[in-house]
Amino acid sequence: MIRILYFSRSTNALYDDQLEDILESSRRNNSALGITGILVHANGMFMQVLEGPEQPTLRTYVKILDDQRHSDCQIAYIAHTDKRIFEGWSMGAIARNDPLDFEKIIALQKQHRKAVVEPKIFIQTIREWLTILKDKHG
Numbered sequence: 001m002i003r004i005l006y007f008s009r010s011t012n013a014l015y016d017d018q019l020e021d022i023l024e025s026s027r028r029n030n031s032a033l034g035i036t037g038i039l040v041h042a043n044g045m046f047m048q049v050l051e052g053p054e055q056p057t058l059r060t061y062v063k064i065l066d067d068q069r070h071s072d073c074q075i076a077y078i079a080h081t082d083k084r085i086f087e088g089w090s091m092g093a094i095a096r097n098d099p100l101d102f103e104k105i106i107a108l109q110k111q112h113r114k115a116v117v118e119p120k121i122f123i124q125t126i127r128e129w130l131t132i133l134k135d136k137h138g
């Protein structure tokens, strides 16, 4: 399996129903392909983790690259893995009004501009997301 984390900019003010459309097609396609992950939308930015079998996951990423609803996709982290972080989530979501520490996300992005995301911060941020998701969805 492979895990990808990327950032992008949402092209317009993205409305809740547009986000819902993205999540609806993501969940439908990803569950058919064995892809799991999370999508964060905040401050005009997306951050997404995709994890799953290498070829379908890379193909999905390439398809997402073409989507006009965002631009400037930048991979911040890519690695092989044999364990999922987002087991059971065909696409979890965190929107801007969730109680997430967005400072961390911005720090991640700034770090990425210099080099690559430090694995420790990546893992720590993801653990926090998981806690929030579990609180929300049980």
Ligand SMILES: Cc1cc2nc3c(=O)[nH]c(=O)nc-3n(C[C@H](O)[C@H](O)[C@H](O)COP(=O)(O)O)c2cc1C
Pocket (backbone or CB within 6 Å): 022, 025, 026, 027, 029, 030, 039, 046, 048, 050, 060, 063, 064, 065, 066, 067, 069, 070, 091
């Ligand atoms: C930020 C962002 C994340 C997306 N994530 C996924 C995803 O995880 N899986 C997916 O199939 N489509 C995702 N999409 C949507 C695709 O770009 C595309 O619109 C969709 O897969 C088309 O699905 P359909 O051919 O079933 O209509 C995403 C789009 C955006 C803008």
